[in-house]
Every structure is written in C-alpha cells, then in structure tokens.
Amino acid sequence: MRLKVETRQDRDIEVPRRFCLNRVQVDVVEMVDQWFGADYRYCKVKGSDGALYILRYDERRSEWDLTMFASERAQAVAAQAGGRARPPRVAM
Template sequence: MFLDVETRPGLHGDKEPVAFMLGDKRIEVVEILDRWIGGDHSYFKIQTSDQATYILRFEPLLNRWQLTLFKAHF
C-alpha cells in the first residue's frame, strides 16, 4: 500500500517520516523506534499517534513510501 508521507530532514539530510495519511486519517509519528537500509530502500519502524506500530519503506529513486507492516496495540 503506497502512502502520502510528510517528512523532515533526518540526521544526515535523508528523509524521515513525521506523519502520513491512511485513507482520510492523518497519523502522526510519535517516535522512530528503528531504521535500517535494505538494498535500494530505507525502512522505518515507528510508533504513532493511534498507538500502533508501523514499518514504512521509502524508495528514494522513485520518491515513494509504502506501508509494509501494521501492528495494533490493545
């Protein structure tokens, strides 16, 4: 699932997520829990304002974000 993601410059100037749209709902990133690079992609494990954990994948060559994992916390 591709996403519209708001970003800011990270530590080395790379994009990091601040918020994203899921349907018509804006979800804010509360904390970046982890980040790593895999091939041509950057991955971000994030805690969000809806008390869930997501993993987002960023493809810099296409400037495209994708949702790769969602875990709800009850």
C-alpha cells in the first residue's frame, strides 16, 4: 500500500512526521524503532490514533509503503489471550 508521507529532518535522515492513509491523516506521535535493509529503511511509529505502524521507505524509488498495522484494540485482545490464540474447545 502506497502512502503519502510528510517527513521531518532528524539528524541526517528524514523520518515520518505524518501520513495519509485512505484519506485519513495520522500524525506520528512517537518513533518507536528504526532499522535499515539493503535498499530499504523501516520506521516503526505510533500514530495519533493509538495504532502502531511499520512504514518502509524504498530508497531507490523514493516511495513509502505500509508493511504492518496494529490497533490498540487488537493488542488488547492479544494481551487477554496471553499473546497467543487460544485453541478451540472440543466437545467429548
């Protein structure tokens, strides 16, 4: 999924400041993590909507993509399940 990402300068690289996803603007409230690949840079950010996103920047094409999205609701459900899906009950 391609995004429209507005960036800001942080030291010597540009990092996401806000992005538009399906016509909804999400401000980046926290840069959680960042790592680099061969031709890509990944940014894990927390959005103003409370969700976590991993955005990938293709340095050769100068394009951003969304690679992961996790909402607070989904995290709460996973936490209640102990971080694992519960096995289905089997009637005997």
